[in-house]
Amino acid sequence: MEKITALSADEIAEITAEASHYEQPQAASIEALKIVQKYRGWVSDESVKAVAQLLNMSPAELDGVATFYNLIFRRPVGKHVIMLCDSVSCWIMGCEGVGAQLRNKLGIEFGETTADGQFTLLPVTCQGACDRAPVMLVDGELETHLDEDKITAILANQK
Amino acid sequence: METPLTQNIGPGKLPLNLQEYRAAGGYRAAHKALLEMESKDILQLLQDANLRGRGGAGFPTGMKWSFVPMYKDREERPKYLVINADEMEPGTFKDRLLMEGDPHQLIEGIIISAYTLQAEVAYIFIRGEYQRSADLLNQAITECKAQGLLGTNIMHSRFNLDIFVHTSAGRYICGEETALLNSLEGKRATPRAKPPFPQVSGLWGRPTVVNNVETICNVPHIVNKGAAWYKSLSLTEDAGTKIFGVSGRVRNPGAWELPMGTPVREIIENYAGGMQDGYKLRGFLPGGGSTNFLTQEHLDLHMDYTSIGKAGSRLGTGTMIILDDKTCPVGMVRNLEHFFAQESCGWCTPCRDGLPWVEHILTEFEHGRGEIEDMEVLTRHTHLLGPGNTFCAHAPGAMGPLESALRYFREDFEAHIHSKSCPWTGIRGSHK
Numbered sequence: 001m002e003k004i005t006a007l008s009a010d011e012i013a014e015i016t017a018e019a020s021h022y023e024q025p026q027a028a029s030i031e032a033l034k035i036v037q038k039y040r041g042w043v044s045d046e047s048v049k050a051v052a053q054l055l056n057m058s059p060a061e062l063d064g065v066a067t068f069y070n071l072i073f074r075r076p077v078g079k080h081v082i083m084l085c086d087s088v089s090c091w092i093m094g095c096e097g098v099g100a101q102l103r104n105k106l107g108i109e110f111g112e113t114t115a116d117g118q119f120t121l122l123p124v125t126c127q128g129a130c131d132r133a134p135v136m137l138v139d140g141e142l143e144t145h146l147d148e149d150k151i152t153a154i155l156a157n158q159k
Numbered sequence: 160m161e162t163p164l165t166q167n168i169g170p171g172k173l174p175l176n177l178q179e180y181r182a183a184g185g186y187r188a189a190h191k192a193l194l195e196m197e198s199k200d201i202l203q204l205l206q207d208a209n210l211r212g213r214g215g216a217g218f219p220t221g222m223k224w225s226f227v228p229m230y231k232d233r234e235e236r237p238k239y240l241v242i243n244a245d246e247m248e249p250g251t252f253k254d255r256l257l258m259e260g261d262p263h264q265l266i267e268g269i270i271i272s273a274y275t276l277q278a279e280v281a282y283i284f285i286r287g288e289y290q291r292s293a294d295l296l297n298q299a300i301t302e303c304k305a306q307g308l309l310g311t312n313i314m315h316s317r318f319n320l321d322i323f324v325h326t327s328a329g330r331y332i333c334g335e336e337t338a339l340l341n342s343l344e345g346k347r348a349t350p351r352a353k354p355p356f357p358q359v360s361g362l363w364g365r366p367t368v369v370n371n372v373e374t375i376c377n378v379p380h381i382v383n384k385g386a387a388w389y390k391s392l393s394l395t396e397d398a399g400t401k402i403f404g405v406s407g408r409v410r411n412p413g414a415w416e417l418p419m420g421t422p423v424r425e426i427i428e429n430y431a432g433g434m435q436d437g438y439k440l441r442g443f444l445p446g447g448g449s450t451n452f453l454t455q456e457h458l459d460l461h462m463d464y465t466s467i468g469k470a471g472s473r474l475g476t477g478t479m480i481i482l483d484d485k486t487c488p489v490g491m492v493r494n495l496e497h498f499f500a501q502e503s504c505g506w507c508t509p510c511r512d513g514l515p516w517v518e519h520i521l522t523e524f525e526h527g528r529g530e531i532e533d534m535e536v537l538t539r540h541t542h543l544l545g546p547g548n549t550f551c552a553h554a555p556g557a558m559g560p561l562e563s564a565l566r567y568f569r570e571d572f573e574a575h576i577h578s579k580s581c582p583w584t585g586i587r588g589s590h591k
Contacts, residue, residue, distance in 0.1 A: 022345075024344065024363065027325075027344050030326070031326065034287070034326070055345070057345070061346075065347060068330060068347045069287075069327070069330055070328065071288070071329040072328050086497075088444075088480055088495055088498070089406040089407060091490075092406075092408065092483070092486050092491065093406075124288075125502065126248070126249040126250065128246050128252040128288075129255070130249075130250050130251070130252050130404070130412070130478070131405075131414065133406060140290055
């Protein structure tokens with residue numbers, strides 16, 4: 001097998017450990033993409049090729065997986081990723097207003113990254129915290145009971 | 160009132176570690192099952208207890224397991240148990256409570272269930288955002304391995320089991336059991352044709368059982384206390400307790416373990432504290448975003464599979480979403496159809512193309528551009544995308560809230576058309 005240079009030794013070790021849990025290494029594909037993303041922030045074409053080789057898949061097949069799932073980023077994202085829940089309970093509790101505040105304060109639309117590279121804003125589906133709506137994830141951490149004051153405080157803390 | 164599933168869970172209480180869980184009576188059921196019971200005895204016990212799947216469909220668990228081939232020599236062919244912890248049904252937040260609150264309860268349930276099915280590997284398929292749940296489960300697994308509760312020759316029973324936590328990356332369709340299996344195999348999560356059913360040919364073609372978190376958490380308690388006790392927990396024919404939840408404009412949104420069959424009104428008024436000041440209840444989705452609306456006239460129904468089914472909806476996940484009088488019903492359905500359109504896997508045409516069209520029409524209503532003919536188009540879609548016309552249950556589920564909203568809130572749809580605006584938001588139509 002050709003030596004894989006596009007992945008670090010740590011990435012290869014972690015992916016190989018995940019792959020050992022399954023009859024077929026391909027089953028580790030989501031975990032592998034997430035490992036790459038943990039180290040690099042997103043998944044580049046080079047990373048897709050290298051991971052596919054490691055898991056004995058074609059790059060096209062792995063890209064089919066990478067593009068299917070909402071939490072795998074195939075484009076660079078900002079230092080912080082904000083994901084606002086737009087599903088039904090959060091909608092009833094006012095997530096559209098919260099979204100407008102976020103867009104306004106950050107000066108970007110959903111799907112965009114601020115010019116300074118600090119924040120990417122994305123919508124996300126129900127987070128299973130509907131009793132604490134509206135909610136969002138900031139770098140994977142759940143923030144609940146959102147209102148204008150809370151949004152201001154959260155953004156100030158991330159700078 | 161007994162609350163077996165949440166007995167170790169409380170607000171602000173940290174989950175029990177292995178030692179604490181054992182001190183609270185934990186792993187006694189696993190010990191009893193593995194050392195004193197045959198696989199077939201446990202299967203019979205679950206059938207007698209009438210445990211039904213808590214993921215949404217309510218399929219009898221014992222019957223589901225009875226389709227798995229049992230081998231004389233367990234080396235013959237691997238089998239798998241997969242826990243569906245991909246909680247993504249809009250408005251649902253019950254499995255998170257169980258995994259974050261008492262991870263060892265789920266692990267114990269998996270040990271007993273896997274022993275019953277003769278499966279030596281189990282995967283917990285968990286949504287990517289539930290990182291805390293995944294961390295706690297991995298911690299519990301590590302503790303169990305160190306104490307001989309997982310791995311080879313568990314509790315000297317000669318039964319071997321490994322459990323792996325498999326984190327996903329966010330797609331609702333992964334909750335569909337055959338799409339989940341494709342996802343677990345590292346493929347795009349499109350559903351598979353049935354038959355063959357997973358119990359015969361599932362993960363990598365091996366016999367596989369997929370069960371929801373809450374379902375499996377019931378298993379240790381049934382083994383400990385028996386089928387008669389389990390049935391006695393319920394107020395109605397459907398057995399056990401259920402984690403019920405309420406979200407929306409109520410005073411105290413949350414989730415509570417209550418007897419199966421607790422009346423809707425009691426859950427909303429006594430536990431969720433009733434509606435917030437200034438809000439009235441107009442309707443509710445009884446068990447998540449893919450269940451049909453019910454209204455005030457249904458408040459005295461028992462929350463169980465049978466009663467809610469008879470009223471034309473589904474118990475689903477048992478976590479209700481309340482529609483209040485200051486929220487536009489058309490807007491609420493639009494929000495739901497946006498979700499379902501986005502989460503369609505794209506495999507079959509009616510779902511892939513029909514759901515965005517439904518969303519588009521509802522968006523037109525919200526902008527005051529709905530026309531009377533659109534009512535007919537929406538109604539037609541509830542049939543075109545209904546049961547039997549699509550590859551899996553995704554689109555039929557999406558049609559539940561739409562079909563029932565057209566029935567119960569018809570005047571609200573028509574008000575959008577006649578006033579050329581949304582009566583709630585005031586957004587007026589501008590012709591394109």
